[in-house]
Amino acid sequence: MTAKDNSSTDDQTLVRAAQRGDMAAFEELVARHRDRIFARAYSMMHNEEEAVDLSQEAWVKGWQRLAQFQGEASFGTWMTRIVINLCLDQLRKQKRQRTESIEAMDEELGGVERQMPVVTVNPTAGLERSELRQRIDRALGQLSYEHRTVLVLHEFEEMEYKEIAKTMGCSIGTVMSRLFYARRKLAALLADLKKQDLV
Amino acid sequence: MDYKAQLKLQAFLDGELPEAEASEVANSLAGDREAAALLGELRNTRDALAGFETGIRLPESGDFFWSKVQRGIQRLEAAEPEPTRTPFFSRLRRFLVPASALALVFIAGVVLIQPAGLSGRAPAPDIETALAEAGAFTYRDYSAGTTLVWLSYPADNEVAESDQTDTVD
Numbered sequence: 001m002t003a004k005d006n007s008s009t010d011d012q013t014l015v016r017a018a019q020r021g022d023m024a025a026f027e028e029l030v031a032r033h034r035d036r037i038f039a040r041a042y043s044m045m046h047n048e049e050e051a052v053d054l055s056q057e058a059w060v061k062g063w064q065r066l067a068q069f070q071g072e073a074s075f076g077t078w079m080t081r082i083v084i085n086l087c088l089d090q091l092r093k094q095k096r097q098r099t100e101s102i103e104a105m106d107e108e109l110g111g112v113e114r115q116m117p118v119v120t121v122n123p124t125a126g127l128e129r130s131e132l133r134q135r136i137d138r139a140l141g142q143l144s145y146e147h148r149t150v151l152v153l154h155e156f157e158e159m160e161y162k163e164i165a166k167t168m169g170c171s172i173g174t175v176m177s178r179l180f181y182a183r184r185k186l187a188a189l190l191a192d193l194k195k196q197d198l199v
Numbered sequence: 200m201d202y203k204a205q206l207k208l209q210a211f212l213d214g215e216l217p218e219a220e221a222s223e224v225a226n227s228l229a230g231d232r233e234a235a236a237l238l239g240e241l242r243n244t245r246d247a248l249a250g251f252e253t254g255i256r257l258p259e260s261g262d263f264f265w266s267k268v269q270r271g272i273q274r275l276e277a278a279e280p281e282p283t284r285t286p287f288f289s290r291l292r293r294f295l296v297p298a299s300a301l302a303l304v305f306i307a308g309v310v311l312i313q314p315a316g317l318s319g320r321a322p323a324p325d326i327e328t329a330l331a332e333a334g335a336f337t338y339r340d341y342s343a344g345t346t347l348v349w350l351s352y353p354a355d356n357e358v359a360e361s362d363q364t365d366t367v368d
Contacts, residue, residue, distance in 0.1 A: 030265055031261055034257050034264060035256050035257050036252070038257040039253075043251070043255075052257070052258065055257070056267050059268040060268060060271035060272055060275060118236045119240045119243070122247075123247075124243070124246075129250075129254065130254070132247065133251060136247060151248070155245065155248045155249075156248075156251070156252050160215065161210075161213070161215055176209065176210065177206070180206055183209070183241050183244045183245070184244075187240050187243065190244075
């Protein structure tokens, strides 16, 4: 079976072939899902180089654990969970190496977001898709990893509060608090970017 | 609006509230401009994020990325430890332990079954010694239907008695 032959084969069949050791089938799966897996790693890490490395590691792990894939979720979802866990491990390692800022401590206590004025005008209205993406990218980069991760897991992975709490090893209350802060901060950052445009 | 109410509003937006509480929040929104404004902001942020990841592409060619993945898999498979050679005694022990257990079970079975008597097997021959007549031995073979009696003459006790009588006399 060549990689070309696999292009019309569905994921399930490719996974079964890969589980039997068919490397060409696995190559096709990588080709189909590599952007999605990289995108998730990038959203979490906000560092292109790290995201490439972690998504590559996720694919190697995926091959290694292929026998465990039972098909309860789609293959893409299964791979996404692998890369999320790798990113979380990496972020935890990085966190241990740096000192928490006072701002981050305030965020944890849920103090800062209460003082932010509500952004009444939609700061992203009328923007082109590429421009919107760039602004969100910049704003996401200014969030701490805890806030960005909660936002990514909720908005992109569509996890419920309970699931996020389990994944991140914190309480549901912390998830709600972090998500609230992340959204409010993001709104404020996007509004600032819009103001800068008007000046 | 307190912090708890703000978080409840967010939970309402995310569909995380029970039905009764959700309708309570929905009803309160009409008369609460602050809450309505905050809900609008949270909704705008959520909508802005939709589709963000769909535009992100791997910044490498597919072939190059695959070659790295493939190398990673090969490295991993090469690093997997080979099954270690088991020393001879260890292998022998692995064989001997169950074999000994089986042998013990077999012996125990034989010992337990034996007193009950195995059907079809003839009873072992008996040898009897009459205590009163220590010089007489009886051999009985049930299978052959034979009984043999040995008598030592003169009997040992008789000799002793006669010797004693002689001595007394």
